[in-house]
Amino acid sequence: MTKQQITKTDKDFDIMGNYRRVRVGIVGASGYGGVQLVRLLIDHPDVEVVYMGGDSTTGKKFADIYPHLAHAINLTVEKVDPEVIAERCEVVFLSVPNGLACQMAPILLAKGCKVLDLSADYRFTNLSTYSAWYGKERSDNETASKAVYGLPELYRERIAEAQLVGCPGCYPTASLLALSPLLKQGLIVPETAIIDAKSGTSGGGREAKVNMLLAEADNSIAAYAVAKHRHTPEIEQICSELAGHEVTVQFTPHLVPMVRGILSTVYANLRDPGLVRDDLITIYRAFYRNSPWIKICDADTYPQTKWACGSNLCYIGIEVDTRTGRIIVMSVIDNLIKGQAGQAVQCMNLMMGWDETLGLPKLGFYP
Amino acid sequence: MTKQQITKTDKDFDIMGNYRRVRVGIVGASGYGGVQLVRLLIDHPDVEVVYMGGDSTTGKKFADIYPHLAHAINLTVEKVDPEVIAERCEVVFLSVPNGLACQMAPILLAKGCKVLDLSADYRFTNLSTYSAWYGKERSDNETASKAVYGLPELYRERIAEAQLVGCPGCYPTASLLALSPLLKQGLIVPETAIIDAKSGTSGGGREAKVNMLLAEADNSIAAYAVAKHRHTPEIEQICSELAGHEVTVQFTPHLVPMVRGILSTVYANLRDPGLVRDDLITIYRAFYRNSPWIKICDADTYPQTKWACGSNLCYIGIEVDTRTGRIIVMSVIDNLIKGQAGQAVQCMNLMMGWDETLGLPKLGFYP
Amino acid sequence: MTKQQITKTDKDFDIMGNYRRVRVGIVGASGYGGVQLVRLLIDHPDVEVVYMGGDSTTGKKFADIYPHLAHAINLTVEKVDPEVIAERCEVVFLSVPNGLACQMAPILLAKGCKVLDLSADYRFTNLSTYSAWYGKERSDNETASKAVYGLPELYRERIAEAQLVGCPGCYPTASLLALSPLLKQGLIVPETAIIDAKSGTSGGGREAKVNMLLAEADNSIAAYAVAKHRHTPEIEQICSELAGHEVTVQFTPHLVPMVRGILSTVYANLRDPGLVRDDLITIYRAFYRNSPWIKICDADTYPQTKWACGSNLCYIGIEVDTRTGRIIVMSVIDNLIKGQAGQAVQCMNLMMGWDETLGLPKLGFYP
Amino acid sequence: MTKQQITKTDKDFDIMGNYRRVRVGIVGASGYGGVQLVRLLIDHPDVEVVYMGGDSTTGKKFADIYPHLAHAINLTVEKVDPEVIAERCEVVFLSVPNGLACQMAPILLAKGCKVLDLSADYRFTNLSTYSAWYGKERSDNETASKAVYGLPELYRERIAEAQLVGCPGCYPTASLLALSPLLKQGLIVPETAIIDAKSGTSGGGREAKVNMLLAEADNSIAAYAVAKHRHTPEIEQICSELAGHEVTVQFTPHLVPMVRGILSTVYANLRDPGLVRDDLITIYRAFYRNSPWIKICDADTYPQTKWACGSNLCYIGIEVDTRTGRIIVMSVIDNLIKGQAGQAVQCMNLMMGWDETLGLPKLGFYP
Incomplete structure (x- = not known):
């Protein structure tokens, strides 16, 4: 009943005139935030999940971790290599433990990817606050200073123009x-x-x-x-x-x-x-x-x-x-x-110039 | 990622050329099966819920019963009058206590509606079995004999041609x-x-x-x-x-x-x-x-x-x-x-000549 | 391992020299607070439940309401008559809706019973506060003024001397x-x-x-x-x-x-x-x-x-x-x-001059 | 209300005439079965827990593992040494992984302890069945042949005379x-x-x-x-x-x-x-x-x-x-x-010549 209105620009079509979805990658797809993100992206009309990276699950098929999703996605978890990810993906979600995203993001950004970090690494304007509470030293001030806090209800415009979004905690x-x-x-x-x-x-x-x-x-x-x-x-x-x-x-x-x-x-x-x-x-x-x-x-x-x-x-x-x-x-x-994967997708929608409701569920799972 | 392929026929468009969704009604929308049905139909690309009927809830706004759905549907529960329903709806779902559907269905069918009964009334080929187990006498043998048991995996073809479907129990x-x-x-x-x-x-x-x-x-x-x-x-x-x-x-x-x-x-x-x-x-x-x-x-x-x-x-x-x-x-x-509202929508899809997966959720709510 | 030290006085023995438990009654035994109270009193070494009163359950055996307790108690819920209760019981627990205890307590007190009210009726020093929040007029100021608030950790001594205790809410x-x-x-x-x-x-x-x-x-x-x-x-x-x-x-x-x-x-x-x-x-x-x-x-x-x-x-x-x-x-x-039945028993222990831990469970139900 | 009748024999009293509880030990007290056993034995009138043994928890106070039981038991988990256990305990409960009890039981039995094994080691008359299903070779046929299957409702008399009981699975x-x-x-x-x-x-x-x-x-x-x-x-x-x-x-x-x-x-x-x-x-x-x-x-x-x-x-x-x-x-x-710790206590009661209901809870935790 509630269809999304999508205006495509020319570059969304390949040279054969077929509609081309935006290629996204997920690092850390096997946790709860990750599998929720996978599900939301599968249902999203304008993206295609083309990459999944993981550490402890490298080499496993995603369907072996979540057998009930075997019919919906057929990807194997790959070793995390930001260079490879950047070649394959336009948008990258980092759903990784604190302290890892800040090692990958600079490379992905340099290669032109849009990056959404679901960890705490890019939530803080002041890295010394991060270090004090998370116990990790950081030196990537320059990257951090470009990150936008991904709460669209407060920072909609800045998110729309950002290349790096630090998604809020739940x-x-x-x-x-x-x-x-x-x-x-x-x-x-x-x-x-x-x-x-x-x-x-x-x-x-x-x-x-x-x-x-x-x-x-x-x-x-x-x-x-x-x-x-x-x-x-x-x-x-x-x-x-x-x-x-x-x-x-x-x-x-x-x-x-x-x-x-x-x-x-x-x-x-x-x-x-x-x-x-x-x-x-x-x-x-x-x-x-x-x-x-x-x-x-x-x-x-x-x-x-x-x-x-x-x-x-x-x-x-x-x-x-x-x-x-x-x-x-x-x-x-x-x-x-809204506390994790959905908000990241909402931010991606804004970063891509799409309606911020695109592809996201509107009706609670009740009862 | 997984878009439905829908082939529309001309009659799906009004004289102004706008796409016209099929108008559906629900009798008994306030129970758990009913509210699930409402949610599925709201998300369904080719139908529009135009009528809700109820008994104890007559006159209430659906949003007063389920405040969290206020943003998604704006209908008032109406007194149940099959004549009125038939005028407004092409497809009618009956999500009512046993023994009531068989009073409404004949009228709706006579007026040309397609009817999906979620109660037990039209599940039995032999009405004496129904009467023995449900303790209600029945005389609508003729209507009952036309009903198809709505389990698509067994009766896909018959459902596609049916005007009345008795949806299975959970x-x-x-x-x-x-x-x-x-x-x-x-x-x-x-x-x-x-x-x-x-x-x-x-x-x-x-x-x-x-x-x-x-x-x-x-x-x-x-x-x-x-x-x-x-x-x-x-x-x-x-x-x-x-x-x-x-x-x-x-x-x-x-x-x-x-x-x-x-x-x-x-x-x-x-x-x-x-x-x-x-x-x-x-x-x-x-x-x-x-x-x-x-x-x-x-x-x-x-x-x-x-x-x-x-x-x-x-x-x-x-x-x-x-x-x-x-x-x-x-x-x-x-x-x-699958045990109630989704299966009814699956049956409706078949009755309407649509893909049987149309508009239905494919990814379990996990974790 | 942890045996209670109980000092009996002579009156705890009948003329044949047999140990005599204190006879207690419960009005309103069929709710959750009531059934918890019944269980605690069954396990209490020094009391015997001799009366159960109720309104909607009058005439039913307690074991018909809670079949799994049939082996432990064999009483029938009786019509509530304070005169009868007072004749049979030394201690009476009132586990009834607000507004009813204040009708029974004066009679029970006059007959010499010790009364523990689990409703809100005797929690307030100032009956106008009660009336303002509970919407019920009250005129039993005299009785109310004698009631002690049954939180032993604050009012241990006053409870020990009270004849009427208004047990706190949870x-x-x-x-x-x-x-x-x-x-x-x-x-x-x-x-x-x-x-x-x-x-x-x-x-x-x-x-x-x-x-x-x-x-x-x-x-x-x-x-x-x-x-x-x-x-x-x-x-x-x-x-x-x-x-x-x-x-x-x-x-x-x-x-x-x-x-x-x-x-x-x-x-x-x-x-x-x-x-x-x-x-x-x-x-x-x-x-x-x-x-x-x-x-x-x-x-x-x-x-x-x-x-x-x-x-x-x-x-x-x-x-x-x-x-x-x-x-x-x-x-x-x-x-x-502790929020209801146990605290009432703790109060009873104090009112009877017993150790306040007597008969009460000390080990949480874990896991 | 329901006091246990216990007849003590002379040896239950020390030379000063004080009542002496039976000293019991538990190997593996920190699991769910173990902590349930501890709670039952704390509430048991005729035993005293004098020893707790464990492997991964050696040296820890039991109260550090279960802080909410600190008020009820003050023991430190000790390294498991059957010789030491046998010196200190008359009855020993083995709540350990399969394959360990059969290494301890023979020593404990030789020293005169009564042993209740909650693992699978002594449930089988035929050790080849055990080996086939549990994947462990066994050579203690002699000990195993003396073990009684600890389901009192079937083997009450044999349990009463046993020195070693293999408690059933849940x-x-x-x-x-x-x-x-x-x-x-x-x-x-x-x-x-x-x-x-x-x-x-x-x-x-x-x-x-x-x-x-x-x-x-x-x-x-x-x-x-x-x-x-x-x-x-x-x-x-x-x-x-x-x-x-x-x-x-x-x-x-x-x-x-x-x-x-x-x-x-x-x-x-x-x-x-x-x-x-x-x-x-x-x-x-x-x-x-x-x-x-x-x-x-x-x-x-x-x-x-x-x-x-x-x-x-x-x-x-x-x-x-x-x-x-x-x-x-x-x-x-x-x-x-009944599926684990309680049944073991029921068996111990029989082995000690006590009433089989002694010290065990009779009233379900409801609601």
Whole structure:
């Protein structure tokens, strides 16, 4: 019912006049973010996955790792060689551990590729912040300075012109979408911001860890990395930019017994006690009026993560507690889609000059 | 990456030359099968949902029932009047309780609509079987005799020519896809067939029932309706047709602590003890060679329901126990898609002369 | 290994010299709190359940409601008549909807029974607060003024002397155990206190509700009753008493896809920025040194709800964020045990002069 | 309410007249079976855990592995040395990988310990069956021939006199309790027996494996080890003994998205088509009349695993399908209690001359 409108330019057709899809490559396709990215790209009308690279899985057919996708993709995971990738691909997604993307990106960029990094390597304006929180020294300041933070709702235009995008973490995506209108418009006291975030376990990746076993994580909830999670400085960097001054936030992640989804419950003191909930709903709707993936809930409606899961959507619910003078904002996303692979595709769409909704799922997987 | 090939005929265009989608209606859109159907039809390139009917929800906006779909569909649930429906729709899906479809279908058919019934009303060749198991008298023999059982993998051609399709139950879909090659080719002793089926709780519908509460159903598994589930005669009817004689099967459904998915573990004694697993894999692949939604697993690979969930696929794994002379077949589907709404859309595709994969999801929602 | 030390007084023996257990009754035994209470009392060495009352279940055998407990208890649910109950029981637990306990308690008290009310009726010192939040007028000020709030860790001595105990709600239990040392000792700025609480779905009771279906609630998390949950004034009443002045808190409950357990993540600004985490751990351990059910975690250890589930324990983890000057306290309980039935038994133990650990489970149900 | 009656003999008291508990040791306490065993033994009135041995955890405090049990046990995991264990313990539980128990047991037995092995090492009368299925050569025929299979409902007397007990696997426990009355009394055609078993993931142990991650195993069900699971020969050995001739069974295990619990759905053809369900319920109740842990459900009641979880109980439901001539038996247990640690304690109780229910939980953890 909802067909995408695509305007092709001449170069999208080969000399025989056949439509030619953009060739994309994925480094690190076998993790949860990677396999989600593969699925989204398979369903994308204007790209073709022509390369998959990996380390521990080199030489394996992708279908041997994910047998249920054998009918949909027939690629073998190759050894990672940026030179080879650059020859074969126009767009490259790096879904790799922190500290690896910054070794590949400069080569890919030099060869003219557009690069979307899903790791933390290109999220920071200030590399010393990166080094302090991630424990890795970096010297690629020049490359890093060209990277754009891939949150389209805030940086749509810059992403459209970027060659290198550092895609946000899952928690920062949910948290910043909840906080941005408030900070941008100076509606809250920034230092009162508390983000209590809850995530499904797929955010922890596909690595075998005891605490992620169903027998451990099911029917239980706990906080982790309290006051020290690496997504904190990432959130603060953007909050500071929005507020126009240094902002420190309280961020607490929790592990929830579910596969997908993040809910960020955000608290902050309103500057103006006269603002009521309906005002804020109006403000949020205006702020996101050009953002097709953001849906602001009606009054008295609070989103559940299930609504967003399976889609690239972010639902935001808003409440004001007149007793305490606080606003409570609840944002939900699918951590693997809007929080990771879907957002990267959204960024690619912008970088390619396409509609930012192109090829992305709009309807949550419900029930 | 995988675009559908659609050949339009002239009548698909209005007098202004604009492409015109087929207008479809849904009666009973607010249940789990209904909302899944709505989502599939929203994503379908060649149809437009123009009508929603309901009983308890009459007058409500669909978006009030499912707020997270407000951006995707803007219809109000209307009182059910077959005359009105027939005027507005070319294709009508009936997702209603048993015993209601048979009151509406004759009117809709008389007005020229194509009708897909997701209830049990038109699944039985012999209405006395229906009456015995469903406890409702029926007199619409003539209409019933025209209905085709909507399992495309067995009745593709008849569905293509049908005006009325009785869509199979979720358990029969999984069970019959597992058993059909064996029965059709006389490979097993039919009376030894045992179907041990496991379903997620969404199969029980969206009605509030104590035994379906998370607090009751989570972290627990149990059998129910043992030796008396209503899907038994439906399975037996098709098995008998395939075998060429009356077949009785053992069918036991179980409630599993998960939302979606059915796994049918089917046991039967092989007639020929010389048949080995690889023979049977070959036989299944040949049987389903023209069925794009059926995937036969490689040897030693047993499907999990998660592979199929979110797609219209059925994965089938095969094992032979040479110690006992039995074949064990495991089939998995998404109970709300291939087991219900997706299969109905697949049938509609056939009835409309379209590719049977048109508009349906091919990639399971993983992880 | 851990035997309870029980000192019996003469009246515990009948005239034949046989040990006589205390006779207890339960009104409302068929809900989740009720059945948990029944199980705890069955395992309690010094009581005997001699009466069960109910409304919708009158006349049913308890074993018909919970067939798996048929071997352990053989009682029939009786019509509720306080006069009859008082004749048969020395201790009565009221596990009934709000507004009913206040009709029964005065009669039971007048007849000399000890009464433990698990509803909200006797939690409030100020009945106008109750009426404002629960929408029910009350005139039993005299009875209410005698009730003691049943949180033993704060009111051990008063409970021991009480005839009527208003047992706390599940959220207030977890929240107050986390906050009490801070408020009592003036360590935080009270108005900065934010309680982000997460609960399993059994807290919603055994009533059939669509939003509590496994198909709805599984694999999803959402906030509810934001800024208006009825447990807010209950938390504030005790916080105010501890702080010595009126305190307003921010309280947000969330529904988590698990059966049991509550995690309260509590944030507050420390008055003294020089306090470090180890100081606070020491302070908490000292505060709860006589509270056998409270366990303060070591540094860097954050509790998960699973640790507490199946026991009457509350585990508390503590973190201080030196960047923000906030303390983050995480407390976990089993909502049906320490948050409801277990705490009521703990109160009964105190009222009877027994060890407060008597008969209660000490080891979480893990994994 | 239900106090155990214990008769002590003189040797249970030390020379000072104090009651002396039996000293037990556990080798392999850190796995799921081990930690369950620890919890049961802590709650057991007549034993004291004085030793814990382990390999990878040597030198660690048990409380560092399971911080939530720190208040209940204060032991350090020691290097495994059978000589030392024998000096310190009267009873030793071996909760170790297959192939290790047979190296320790002979030493422990020679020193006079009673030994309960929870691995597969002493389950087989015929060591060549063990070697064929477990791939390990064995030469300790003499020790093995003295071992008794630790299923008290079948071998109560032999266990009581044994010095070495080979505790059954979790699947065999559930399956044999369902099948025994039928085989013992010749009511079924043995070769028609099909066991379709469903287990929670804790049965897979606490090892970090990708397929056991919550993100993989949640919301999904699949069969595994079809026609080749190692519990097959164990089931067949006992079935053959009961039937009086060699019996081959079909056994298929499934992984269910829950932590604990096994449901075995067992199918078999009745020899006598005249037997009805009520006859069979009567037969089962008679068969288990002296087995306090077995509960036979009323007609039309099918057990769910949740009923048994948290207890040492096995609930059995029975149905007869008069259309097919088959009996369907459904048995549920807690795989870590009756299927493992609880059954071992039940065996110890018998070996010590105690009541077999001593110290074991009788009330399922519900909801």
